Amino acid sequence: MTKAGHQRSSIEAPPRRDLQQLVGYQLRRVGSLVVKELSYIFSGIGLAPGQFSILMLIAEHPGCFQMDLARLANVDRSTLVPMIERLTRLKFIKRDQSDDDRRAFHLHLTSRGRKAIDQVMPDLRSFEQTITDGMGAREKTALLQSLHHVEQALLRQHN
Amino acid sequence: MTKAGHQRSSIEAPPRRDLQQLVGYQLRRVGSLVVKELSYIFSGIGLAPGQFSILMLIAEHPGCFQMDLARLANVDRSTLVPMIERLTRLKFIKRDQSDDDRRAFHLHLTSRGRKAIDQVMPDLRSFEQTITDGMGAREKTALLQSLHHVEQALLRQHN
C-alpha cells in the first residue's frame, strides 16, 4: 500500500484541520463509513441499510402506516415506496388494507422478517462492539446522549 | 443466540427501542439529517455536501492528486470523477498536469473556490452552533473525540 521512498503525493503543506473540528462534518464522514460497513452486514439477508432500518421500525411499531414510517425515519413518503416494495417482495413484511381508512395499509413483520432480523442481530452487536472498542461505558452513554442531542436540534431546525 | 422471548407480533406490543441504543444506527440516522441540512447550506454556492468536502480537502492539501483525495475521503477514485468535474466546471479548482507524472494532475483552489468557501463558512459555523446548542465545551470535545474513536475503529476494520 505504501510505496517505499519516492512518494510523490505532493502534500507536504501542513493541513489546516478545519474540517476535523466541525461536529457536522465529522458526523457526515463517520455516518458514511458506518453505512459502508452496514451494507456488508445486511447483504447477508439481501437488504441495504436503509431498508433494514425500515424493517426495524415496522418491528417496533407493528401495524403502522407508511406515513408513520416517513415521520419516524424523517424521510419523504415517496422515499419509502421502493423500500416497502422490496421488503414485501422478499416477504419480510405484509400489508393489510385498513378497515378504517381504505387508502392506507397496516404494516406487519412476517415470521420470515423476524428471522432476518434475528439472523443479523449478532453481527450488528458485534459491529457495535467493534466501533465502541476501548470506550468506557460512560463514554458510550455520553456519545449516545450527544447524538440524541444533535438529532433533536436538527429536528427542531427543519420542522 | 437470539434474544430469549420470541415476541409474537401484536399491535399493542410496546416498541422495543433497540435501534436507539445502537451507536451505529444513531450515527447513520444523525449523519443523514446532517447531510440534509448541509445540502441546503451549500446550495447557496451550487454544491452538494460531498462536493464541498472535496473542495475543503483540496484547500487543506494544495497540489494533491485525485488518488490522495480518494484516500483522505475514503472513497473509490471513480467516485471523485464527477465531483472533480463539477468543481472544475464551476471554476472552484484548477488541474495542472504534473511534470513528474503525466498521468496525474495537481489540484489547487482558485480564488473563486476560496471565495465560495469563505461565503459558506459563516453558515457552517452557525450550523455548528445550532447542533451543539446547549452542549458544554467538555461535552463537545468529548463528542469529537468519540467520533474520532469510531472513525479510527472503522478504518482499521476495512483496511
Add this chain to the structure above:
DNA sequence: TATTGTTATACTCTATAACTATA
C-alpha cells in the same frame, strides 16, 4: 379540500469492471 400511497423523474453518493495513457 386534505391525506395515503403511487408514479415519474432527477440528483447525489457510492461502487465494480474495463479501458487509456503513462510509469
Add this chain to the structure above:
DNA sequence: TATAGTTATAGAGTATAACAATA
C-alpha cells in the same frame, strides 16, 4: 506489471410534483 484517471454501468437514498382513491 502497476498506477492515475476515465468511462460505463448499477444500485441506494433522497427529493419534488402530479396523480388516483379515499377521507
